[in-house]
Every structure is written in structure tokens, then in C-alpha cells.
Amino acid sequence: MVEAIRELLVVLHVSTGFVGLAAFWIPAFARKGGRLHVAAGRVFGVCAYVVALSALGSVSWALLHPTSWWGRGPVSLADIPAGEIMVIAILGFLAIVVLGSVETGLRAMTTRRRPEDFAGWRLRLVGLAQAAASLALLAFGLFHVVRTGGIFWIPVALGAAGIAGYIGDRRFLADPRPTPMAWWYKHMEGMIGCGIGFHTAFLVFGWQRLFGGGLIEGAWWFLPWILPTAIGATALRVWTRYYQRRFGELPAQIAHGAPARAAD
Numbered sequence: 001m002v003e004a005i006r007e008l009l010v011v012l013h014v015s016t017g018f019v020g021l022a023a024f025w026i027p028a029f030a031r032k033g034g035r036l037h038v039a040a041g042r043v044f045g046v047c048a049y050v051v052a053l054s055a056l057g058s059v060s061w062a063l064l065h066p067t068s069w070w071g072r073g074p075v076s077l078a079d080i081p082a083g084e085i086m087v088i089a090i091l092g093f094l095a096i097v098v099l100g101s102v103e104t105g106l107r108a109m110t111t112r113r114r115p116e117d118f119a120g121w122r123l124r125l126v127g128l129a130q131a132a133a134s135l136a137l138l139a140f141g142l143f144h145v146v147r148t149g150g151i152f153w154i155p156v157a158l159g160a161a162g163i164a165g166y167i168g169d170r171r172f173l174a175d176p177r178p179t180p181m182a183w184w185y186k187h188m189e190g191m192i193g194c195g196i197g198f199h200t201a202f203l204v205f206g207w208q209r210l211f212g213g214g215l216i217e218g219a220w221w222f223l224p225w226i227l228p229t230a231i232g233a234t235a236l237r238v239w240t241r242y243y244q245r246r247f248g249e250l251p252a253q254i255a256h257g258a259p260a261r262a263a264d
Contacts, residue, residue, distance in 0.1 A: 010058070013055055020047030023040050052098040055094070082144055096133050098194050101189075103190070107120060115176040134160075134166065135163065137159035140152075179249045189240075200228045
């Protein structure tokens with residue numbers, strides 16, 4: 001029974017993840033605000049919630065009751081290699097990031113005419129969870145980097161990035177409408193951030209599960225960890241600048257009093 005539940009969680013997570021990966025790219029290239037954009041965005045949003053919550057359920061199970069999760073007989077966390085705990089911890093962290101990103105992206109859209117309602121309780125709760133997970137991941141990574149080095153710089157980097165992201169989100173929660181179209185940029189940021197989490201998890205964990213080995217071996221093994229973030233962050237910056245220019249909200253345009261072009 002326990003094994004069946006575990007497999008059900010894994011199948012739900014993996015299958016929904018594949019649907020979400022495909023659905024992510026449709027809104028990226030479809031006409032913004034069009035029916036296809038909206039429909040695919042809703043599918044991606046549902047997939048993101050399911051993937052994140054199923055991952056959090058699996059991670060919580062593995063950490064709180066490792067004996068039933070690992071199926072190795074009586075076992076405690078102290079008996080599990082640090083590398084395996086790192087994988088579980090990173091999966092949990094990515095799940096929280098995906099959950100926070102999709103909540104941010106969708107809430108920015110639904111509250112675009114009511115910016116004072118943007119900072120809902122779910123967004124604040126996920127933000128606190130991200131901060132706590134980031135600190136825990138950073139501490140875990142630093143502890144093992146000092147002892148053994150190697151791949152444990154990955155949780156250090158992810159934890160530091162998570163803390164930086166939380167600080168930036170806090171600033172936006174305090175002032176959710178610095179410009180008329182700030183919701184547009186925040187929507188893009190949330191959905192692209194969610195996509196980064198999807199693609200990182202697939203390239204690092206999903207690929208290995210499907211094909212029995214890492215996507216890249218040898219000296220460049222770390223590329224799957226950083227490529228989604230590098231590509232996604234660059235795309236977000238380019239698109240944000242494009243739309244800021246289009247809406248007359250570049251800093252130089254605002255300084256010269258250029259009229260902003262609002263969009264629904």
C-alpha cells in the first residue's frame with residue numbers, strides 16, 4: 001500500500017511535469033492576452049501547482065518518515081548519504097520556488113486592477129517558506145562544503161539566490177504598483193521563474209530518471225543546473241526592457257515625462 005502511494009505521487013509528479021513543460025512554451029510565443037495564451041497559461045498554472053505540491057508531499061514524506069519512503073527497513077536521516085539528502089532538499093526548494101513563482105505570476109494578473117490586493121496570505125506564506133528553505137539549504141550546503149567540498153556548492157548557490165529573491169519580492173509586496181504596468185513585468189517574472197524551476201528539475205533529475213544518466217557528464221556536469229536560469233533570466237531582462245520601452249516606462253522615458261501606454 002505504501003509503495004503504491006509513493007509510486008502514485010511519482011507518476012503524478014512526472015506526468016504533470018511533462019504536460020507543464022509543453023504548456024509553458026505556448027504562452028511564451030502566443031499572442032499576449034489571446035485565447036491560446038490564456039488557455040495554455042491556465043493549463044501550465046494547474047500543472048505548476050500539482051507538480052509543486054506533489055513534490056512537497058514526497059519531500060516531506062522522505063524527510064519525516066524515511067523508513068517508509070526509502071523502503072530499506074528501519075532507517076533514520078543520519079543513515080542516508082549527504083548526497084541523497086541534498087537531492088531531496090533541492091527538490092523541495094525547487095517545489096517552493098515553483099509554487100511561489102506561479103502564485104506571483106497569476107496573482108499579478110488577477111489583481112492588476114486592484115494592486116492593494118496583490119499581497120494575499122498565500123503569497124506571504126509561500127514567501128516565508130522560501131526564505132526558510134533558502135536559509136536551510138544555504139546552511140546545509142556550507143556545512144558540507146567546508147567538510148567535503150565538491151557538488152555541495154550547488155545548495156549554497158541556490159540558497160543564496162533564494163534569499164536574494166525573497167528580498168526582492170518583499171520590496172514588491174511593499175509597493176506592488178511602482179509604475180502602471182508593473183503587474184505585467186511581475187506576471188512575466190513569475191511565469192518565467194516557474195518555467196526555470198520546471199526545466200532545471202527536468203534537466204537535472206528527470207533526465208537521469210528517464211535515461212539512466214546525467215544530461216552532461218564530465219567537466220561540464222554543472223551546466224544543466226545553471227542553463228535554465230541563465231537563459232530564463234536573460235530572456236526576462238530582454239522582454240522586460242522591450243515592454244518597458246513599448247509602454248513608455250523605461251527609466252529614461254519616465255524621467256523625460258513620456259506618456260505611459262497601459263494595456264489590459
